[in-house]
Amino acid sequence: MTRIPLPALILGFAGVIPFAWGAACILYPELNEWSLMTLGSRMSAPYIQLSYGLIVLCFISGILWGFSATVEDDTLRAYGLGLSCLPTIWAFFMVGDGTMNSAINLIVGFVALLALDVYYNYLGMNPKWWLQLRIMLTILVVICLGITAFA
Template structure:
């Protein structure tokens, strides 16, 4: 499959990508609105309070992207490049396993570092032609928003 031929961003990817920002927005709204935070906890349980919404969802999303990069790597014909790609794509999930959970501020900072590092991997994979051309545009936009919302947790 030639990923380089895919220049147009698929509408479902755009919709689902921006839909994936909802937990970050929701958690940020809960941070600044105690009534909404209380309602969120009442409806969904204590892990759905801010900042845990953003931190747990951010962890999930880094692991999700890590898996996508694994999938991009798995399709590479060159065995050496495939191996490096598989190794690199595993690092973000390992990062969050070890670096998220030491308190909300430190966890948010470590997630920010993780998202920026994953974006760097996205650029590297893009350079190698391992991902669709539209992928990097979507990832840059979404990463900017995610870093802003996690920054609010880390530095607010």
């Protein structure tokens, strides 16, 4: 098992904080009320998870684009570039039509993104440590979004 670089590990887990904050605000309405009054609506549930989730999904999609762009084989590169666009297209069309639907569609997007990570790993297109990090982060993000979708 390849060791995940410490900066990637720290920043990856820091990136889960807005998802966890949104889940906590769903589970504890008084926290959400405090968040609304103190931090504003953008930092309260469900807005923080849905807007941030949309950004992160597109960000990771862009990382896959970057992995694909470095591939020497023209056919594999074109295939990888095309696949890397799918999560962003999914998010554009499927997120924004209500809290529960948006959260569920983000969950589907993150799980599909993880499937692409597995495929890119199989093709050798990403760093050896990438998949290990993405599995951990995806599990946490899906749990947090699941709280928003189903609580």
